[in-house]
Amino acid sequence: MINKSIDVYTLIRPEIEKLKKVGIETANLDCRILLSKSQDKDKVVYNHEKIDISENEIKKFQSLVEQRLSGKPVSRIINKRNFWKQEFKLNEETLDPRPDSETLINSVLEHYKNKSKSFKILDLGSGSGCLGLSLLEEYKNSEVTFFDISKKSLDIVKINASNFGVLDRSKFINLDWSVEEWDLNLIKIENEIKFDVVISNPPYIPTEHIKTLQTEVKNYDPFIALNGGNDGLDSYRILIPKLKNVVKKNGKVFFEIGKGQENFISSKAKEHKMLPIEYKKDLSGVNRVLVFIVK
Ligand SMILES: C[S@@+](CC[C@H](N)C(=O)[O-])C[C@H]1O[C@@H](n2cnc3c(N)ncnc32)[C@H](O)[C@@H]1O
Incomplete structure (x- = not known):
């Protein structure tokens, strides 16, 4: 039931103040996204838009702001995040895709300029599928195998692939790379056909550092x-x-890496007959992606 017609900014202003008090700099945008979510709107409302809203929707909006106040990121409240050119659904077992990871997509595009060719790509540790699915969007004749230890994350990749219309070019493999012979098991599933390209953003934070x-x-x-x-x-x-x-x-092979990890990873790769050919920096100037050729 519609209770009132109100200007968005008038409605969200008190909630913006609460978020600002705890240091949330994106308070205005966050409130507008959460207000849109409380009304099941896909488009984010503007500050000076007039909207019709019910008491229930206002309560829902305020409870979403409470979640944000407790430190929950907006992407986790709405279970969505924009990455590269698309909107990805998330769940509790997927990493929230980071803008820095778009460096890897840019790097692949620079190395493989002919977008109409067909590449067989492996996304190792696929999470929401943001890397592999962004490449499927760019390379319309290519295929990606999504590989992750988390079955629940692969469920979300499947939903994202279906929403983007690329399910027929996607394969989902639930394996654990810390189990001996994961490589042979994978290649058996792939009918012994190897990959042209591997992309991976594996976990790279030192354990003790996570709590900080x-x-x-x-x-x-x-x-x-x-x-x-x-x-x-x-x-x-x-x-x-x-x-x-x-x-x-x-x-x-395109690896996302953490700050300062390039020397170790490059020498490990050389030990295994992989030739480092590029270090690519992210937007803050940190070496974020390492590219190797397999010899
Ligand atoms: C840093 S996240 C990257 C997710 C996604 N590719 C991205 O860039 O947002 C690392 C991913 O590796 C997966 N992973 C961690 N350990 C794994 C293992 N032993 N075997 C397979 N996947 C693993 C995690 O479940 C997670 O989805």
Whole structure:
């Protein structure tokens, strides 16, 4: 039932003040997104728009603001996040996609300029599917295998793939790369056909460092998506020695990495006949993506 017609800013102003008091700089945008969510609107309302709203919707809006006040990120409240060119659904077992990870998409685009070619791509540790699905959007004749230890995250990739109309070019594999022979099991499922391209943003935060991260990250991103072991490098130690078994000769591997991890990862790769060919920086100037050729 519609109770009143009101200007958005008048309605959200007291809630903006509450969020600002606890240091949330995006208070205005957050409130407008949460107000839109409380009315099941896909488009975000504007400050000076007049809307019709019921008492129930106002209560729902206020309860969403309470969640935000407790430190829950907006993307976790609405279970959605924009990445590259699309809106991705999330759940509690998917990492919240980061803008820095778009560096990896840019890097693939620079290395593979012919978008109409057909590439067989592996997304190792796919989370919401943001990396692999963004590549399917760019390369319309390519296929991606999404690989993750979390079955629930693969369920979300399936939903995202279906929403984007690319289900027929997607494959979902629920394996754990810390189990010996994950590489051989994967290639068996792939009928012994290796990949042209591997992309991966594996967990790379040192375990002890996780508790020092912002509440938004440490309380809401899955621990398994963050935890890279004592020095943050465990995933690379496990993955690199196996890559030659799953990547074609002269195929390329694109790794997202943490700050300062490039030297270790490059020398590990060289030990395993992979040639580092590029370090790519993110928007803050940190080396974020390493590219290797498999020899
Ligand atoms: C940093 S997240 C990246 C998610 C997504 N690719 C992105 O960029 O937003 C790492 C992913 O690796 C997966 N993962 C962690 N350990 C794994 C393992 N042992 N085997 C397979 N996947 C694993 C996690 O479930 C998580 O989805």
